[in-house]
Amino acid sequence: MTTQGHESHSQVRLLREQFLSKHLPELPGVRDIISASWRRALEHHIDADEPNPIFVTDRDEESLLVRSATPILDNLRAELAGHPVAILLTDADGLVVRRSSVDRALDSGLDRISLAPGYSYAEESIGTNGIGTTLECQEPVLVSGFEHFNSRLAAFECAGAPIHHPVRGHLVGVLDLTSWTGTPGPLLLTLARRTAKQIEEAMLGGLGARELALFRDYLASCQRGSGAILAVNEDVVMVNNHARELYDVADRAALLTHSADVAGATKRVTVLADLPSGVVARLEYRPVYSGSVLAGGVFRVKNQAAAPRAAGTDLHLPGVVGTSPAWRQACAAAQASFSGGNWLMLTGERGTGKAALAQAVARHHAPRGQLIVQDCSGVDDYEAWAGALADEVAGGTAPAVVLRHADSPGTEGLRRLTDVFTSWQGTSLGRAPAWVAVTLSDTSRYPDAAGWLMPFFAHTVEVPPLRHRIEDVRRLVPHLLARHAKSPDLALSDACLRQLMRLPWTGNVCQLDRVLAEVSRRHRSGTIEVTDLPAECRTTARRQLTQLESIERDAIVRSLAAHHGNKERAAADLGMSRATIYRKIRAFGIVPSQ
Numbered sequence: 001m002t003t004q005g006h007e008s009h010s011q012v013r014l015l016r017e018q019f020l021s022k023h024l025p026e027l028p029g030v031r032d033i034i035s036a037s038w039r040r041a042l043e044h045h046i047d048a049d050e051p052n053p054i055f056v057t058d059r060d061e062e063s064l065l066v067r068s069a070t071p072i073l074d075n076l077r078a079e080l081a082g083h084p085v086a087i088l089l090t091d092a093d094g095l096v097v098r099r100s101s102v103d104r105a106l107d108s109g110l111d112r113i114s115l116a117p118g119y120s121y122a123e124e125s126i127g128t129n130g131i132g133t134t135l136e137c138q139e140p141v142l143v144s145g146f147e148h149f150n151s152r153l154a155a156f157e158c159a160g161a162p163i164h165h166p167v168r169g170h171l172v173g174v175l176d177l178t179s180w181t182g183t184p185g186p187l188l189l190t191l192a193r194r195t196a197k198q199i200e201e202a203m204l205g206g207l208g209a210r211e212l213a214l215f216r217d218y219l220a221s222c223q224r225g226s227g228a229i230l231a232v233n234e235d236v237v238m239v240n241n242h243a244r245e246l247y248d249v250a251d252r253a254a255l256l257t258h259s260a261d262v263a264g265a266t267k268r269v270t271v272l273a274d275l276p277s278g279v280v281a282r283l284e285y286r287p288v289y290s291g292s293v294l295a296g297g298v299f300r301v302k303n304q305a306a307a308p309r310a311a312g313t314d315l316h317l318p319g320v321v322g323t324s325p326a327w328r329q330a331c332a333a334a335q336a337s338f339s340g341g342n343w344l345m346l347t348g349e350r351g352t353g354k355a356a357l358a359q360a361v362a363r364h365h366a367p368r369g370q371l372i373v374q375d376c377s378g379v380d381d382y383e384a385w386a387g388a389l390a391d392e393v394a395g396g397t398a399p400a401v402v403l404r405h406a407d408s409p410g411t412e413g414l415r416r417l418t419d420v421f422t423s424w425q426g427t428s429l430g431r432a433p434a435w436v437a438v439t440l441s442d443t444s445r446y447p448d449a450a451g452w453l454m455p456f457f458a459h460t461v462e463v464p465p466l467r468h469r470i471e472d473v474r475r476l477v478p479h480l481l482a483r484h485a486k487s488p489d490l491a492l493s494d495a496c497l498r499q500l501m502r503l504p505w506t507g508n509v510c511q512l513d514r515v516l517a518e519v520s521r522r523h524r525s526g527t528i529e530v531t532d533l534p535a536e537c538r539t540t541a542r543r544q545l546t547q548l549e550s551i552e553r554d555a556i557v558r559s560l561a562a563h564h565g566n567k568e569r570a571a572a573d574l575g576m577s578r579a580t581i582y583r584k585i586r587a588f589g590i591v592p593s594q
């Protein structure tokens with residue numbers, strides 16, 4: 001054996017055979033890093049004798065990694081002329097994107113084990129090796145001879161070094177040097193490490209001007225103060241150590257969601273963020289420019305004084321719950337509009353609870369009063385509809401009126417509606433409503449609808465999206481679950497609740513309600529765990545998935561559930577290769593079943 005401190009070639013061969021025949025958990029004489037990898041190989045059902053790595057056609061040969069590495073690898077190849085050493089570059093999934101060597105015999109040896117462009121040398125594909133094990137351990141790894149899980153790789157010495165993105169810090173690939181056993185392994189490892197470092201430096205030089213401008217500003221901000229700093233644009237997220245120390249994973253995820261919503265603004269903005277831990281953070285955003293082009297934004301994050309949330313209770317409005325400052329503020333503003341006799345316009349994303357809040361305010365302030373709730377969308381004949389509404393109000397006892405989706409009628413419908421409003425405003429109280437609230441969506445098909453309605457409404461309240469007041473999930477879950485559950489003892493485990501608090505809830509409370517309805521259809525009683533949640537909730541990807549990606553993600557989660565977490569069978573069912581499913585599980589942040 002070539003590596004100091006390693007067992008001899010034949011000893012390792014014996015130990016490997018013992019491991020394969022007896023599946024021993026402890027293997028004195030085998031390095032921990034190797035025995036742990038062998039155990040993973042068994043779990044992945046890797047063949048110990050026939051190398052059968054997965055072949056993938058969609059590898060990225062135009063990436064920053066490949067572009068930056070190419071001249072360095074060409075130089076190294078020239079330096080190594082005459083030595084039987086192959087230079088391999090893989091992406092972060094272990095797919096070989098480049099191989100070069102000057103030694104014909106070594107080349108054909110590598111061809112025989114498919115260590116060639118297009119093949120995956122991830123552990124899931126071939127077991128312990130210098131590429132896959134480096135990826136798993138995220139540190140430089142040397143794998144010698146029979147330390148390889150597959151016996152056909154035993155003729156080789158493989159030294160892998162991870163390559164990290166120079167700004168974002170995540171793993172982008174592996175630089176691997178492979179030779180015949182007998183080559184001094186530590187030398188190969190040192191050379192692999194040095195080359196990986198050079199590639200990282202070249203990547204930094206090759207980054208776009210925008211990323212560099214953002215990076216410089218971020219570094220300067222970190223040096224200026226001791227607080228938590230985030231820097232973001234569409235491609236990059238940077239988080240300093242203070243942020244990591246001050247906020248746990250769930251809080252950091254919530255901070256990133258908030259920052260993604262603000263990033264892109266061209267002026268300084270300060271927003272308050274409710275974090276899952278209950279902390280209210282203040283994010284001060286400053287845009288960063290590269291010349292005249294917006295490069296992204298830097299956020300300085302501070303904890304808001306505890307005062308605004310000291311009460312921490314909800315406002316006891318009938319039918320709605322929530323304790324976050326943002327929700328309480330919206331409730332207070334809506335109540336003030338009722339108390340002041342002002343009509344109210346509620347805006348915000350779909351499903352945030354605009355109509356629920358309007359009804360709650362009306363019921364709270366006039367518990368015995370009449371309440372008329374109507375949906376303005378999908379009406380065929382607005383003339384007849386508006387007439388019927390006016391009659392109902394005139395025949396009632398000064399009801400409160402809540403009109404949902406008041407921006408959905410076209411011009412003709414809006415004309416009828418505003419005629420009714422005009423008549424109400426000119427009528428004595430007996431024939432007019434006591435209060436009117438309308439809800440508008442943020443994606444109206446009729447952008448000028450707000451212009452029609454605005455003159456009648458003195459107050460506008462924006463109901464914040466659920467992701468901006470994520471702590472409300474704690475109160476909403478039992479409240480909404482009680483609507484759907486057949487049994488009072490149906491509850492969510494803490495882990496499950498935490499998982500829900502990590503999600504972006506693009507469909508807001510409405511989506512949460514739908515999820516809980518679905519869960520309670522399948523579980524009548526007991527505790528709901530993360531694995532019981534529907535596919536859309538079993539991911540931790542922080543970026544928003546496209547519609548197509550969401551469909552794909554849901555299909556993978558369903559297939560994994562159907563095959564009890566067996567990735568190979570799930571992939572086969574979906575007509576995907578093993579490498580693809582592994583890559584997608586990582587990319588979509590799918591939480592595997594236990």
Ligand SMILES: Nc1ncnc2c1ncn2[C@@H]1O[C@H](COP(=O)(O)OP(=O)(O)OP(=O)(O)O)[C@@H](O)[C@H]1O
Pocket residue numbers: 319320321322349350351352353354355356357404405439440441476479509510513
């Ligand atoms: N704070 C809350 N507490 C309890 N339930 C809520 C709350 N907010 C919303 N809901 C519930 O969530 C669902 C969606 O709320 P609602 O219909 O009021 O939303 P919206 O913003 O008016 O939606 P859209 O824009 O789609 O019309 C309803 O079932 C509602 O009862």
